[in-house]
Amino acid sequence: MKSRLKIYFSLLLFWLCFFWLSKLLFLFFNFQEAFAQSGTDWIKIFVYGFRIDFASAGYFMLFTGLIIAFLTYTHSKFLYHIMNVYVILILFINILLLISDLELYSHWKFRMDSTPLRFLGNPGEAFASVTWTTILRQIILGSVLFALSYFSYRKLIGKQIKNLQKTNWSASLLFLALTALSFIQMRGGLSIVPINISAAYHSKNMFTNHATINLFWNVGQSLIEQKNIKNDYLFFKNKDAEKIVAKMCQKNDSTTNIFTTEKPNIVFIILESFTAKVIKPLGGLDSITPNFNALAKEGILFRNCFANGDRSDKGIAALLSGFPALPNVSVMQYPGKTQKLPFFSKELKQLGYHTSFYYGGNPDFANIKSYLLTAGFETLISSADFEKKENTAKWGVHDHIVFEKLFQDIASSKQPFFKVFFTLSSHDPFDIPKPHHFTNRGDDSKYLSSVYYADKALGTFIAKAKKTNWWKNTIIILVADHGSLRPGNSGHFAEESFRIPLLICGGAINKKDTVFTNYISQTDLAYSLLLQLHEKCDSFKYSKDIFTQNTPSFSFYAFNNGFGFFTDSSKVIWDHISKSYITKSGSGAEKDSEKGKAFIQVVFENFLEQ
The missing domain is CATH 3.40.720.10 (Alkaline Phosphatase, subunit A)
Structure with missing residues (x-):
């Protein structure tokens, strides 16, 4: 049981070290901004980032705890191969995100979220501004990082897994309990507010805030929130809607x-x-x-x-x-x-x-x-x-x-x-x-x-x-x-x-x-x-x-x-599920309903494009 606990917490430390290494790479990749910060700012990047790094590691440890709990009686080689595949998969995903983010940040000045994924439907446009030398450089960087990380895992943790002996049912119960605790870790604790990306924000300097962000968390949270988000409020051709809104918001x-x-x-x-x-x-x-x-x-x-x-x-x-x-x-x-x-x-x-x-x-x-x-x-x-x-x-x-x-x-x-x-x-x-x-x-x-x-x-x-x-x-x-x-x-x-x-x-x-x-x-x-x-x-x-x-x-x-749109001459409330008006009253309701529809269409398009 002690050996399994050692493996579990070694893996937790491994993922935390990987996140810290990722932060260092981000800082050195953006060296002009990074070296303009003080030594104290560098320390704060890691200190303030720890909570969200720890919560992110909880997602990886959830599956780890389950694997160890249910493979208590199996041969260590089987557990070894399962963990190998799992670690390779997690490393591949995280390193792919990292090498993409390192390049994108220099152009966008915000950490990668789900935004780039919207452009993958048009790969020609998505990669039009990326040179082959840039792609090659990032692939080499990612390969080196992967090799270093995986080699460290094999040497420091993989060997321990290979030498594991079968144990009794009490180990399964313990690791099921650790798995349950992972949910608290993922949530960031028991406070009334679950942890979110704001936990990384601590400075008036946006670069240090960005450096503190956990990339895996940022992309994951964005994907969850972005899932199924599209502009369903399409009532007109975009140009026609924009003309209506421009007239509504004309400046004096x-x-x-x-x-x-x-x-x-x-x-x-x-x-x-x-x-x-x-x-x-x-x-x-x-x-x-x-x-x-x-x-x-x-x-x-x-x-x-x-x-x-x-x-x-x-x-x-x-x-x-x-x-x-x-x-x-x-x-x-x-x-x-x-x-x-x-x-x-x-x-x-x-x-x-x-x-x-x-x-x-x-x-x-x-x-x-x-x-x-x-x-x-x-x-x-x-x-x-x-x-x-x-x-x-x-x-x-x-x-x-x-x-x-x-x-x-x-x-x-x-x-x-x-x-x-x-x-x-x-x-x-x-x-x-x-x-x-x-x-x-x-x-x-x-x-x-x-x-x-x-x-x-x-x-x-x-x-x-x-x-x-x-x-x-x-x-x-x-x-x-x-x-x-x-x-x-x-x-x-x-x-x-x-x-x-x-x-x-x-x-x-x-x-x-x-x-x-x-x-x-x-x-x-x-x-x-x-x-x-x-x-x-x-x-x-x-x-x-x-x-x-x-x-x-x-x-x-x-x-x-849905939405509501009111003027001096009308009241319009639209339910988009039923595609019908909850309220449509007043002498100007017909014309004003078009204004409301155009307004939400244009704003939603603007939101998705940002």
């Missing part, structure tokens, strides 16, 4: 100025799961958000703002990159695609803003951290930046504590600043540090109480902010990441599930107690604010100016297997 040269200063500070508060159904000025329930309701009289409230999607990752990408949500897929799950997005934070940095992002949870969730670092945020505050005694919420740190941290940091921040705070207390399971304010609302009581708590924390922050010197030069943006089926359990496709609050207030706003009724989406916000700063940014190609009344008035949102 002028806007209505709402700022009292040229470069106001911007505090962007993304309210988790807030819905218009709990905002009284938007026709929602009374007494749920008294602080938000009061603030609505101090700024600009948008009556018809819609979330683009139904998840946080989709909402953040829409708000900060102007990229619309799509059914069944999220751009944030593809770091290679997010690198090609425009970023509100990067545009502000070029204007001299100091940028930071606050989140009381684990930013590895939904690949948020990799997105934020790609977006160029200079500071990222998360649950790891708070004391253990403050990490008492299910998701991390309660909102009122993070609001206090935000307030303290602003006091010492250089102006102009751009600070984003993504709240979490109103996320299921609605864990809050105080007794539930509502107890008689049935299943909705916990949700409504969490919103009430978040609103109270917001009110405390605003009250303190109004007494500071920076308030008069600051705008506050309050917007949800997505809506909620609660209260009332609306349909997952329903209008009320996607209608969200958007309020712009603060000391640097020149309009008070104003309500805009035009139909807008999250994707419009960043672009519109850049126009207020006299920055034209056409890279936000799916956005329109929300402060000008002569721009098209429409909202778009996507849900699983």
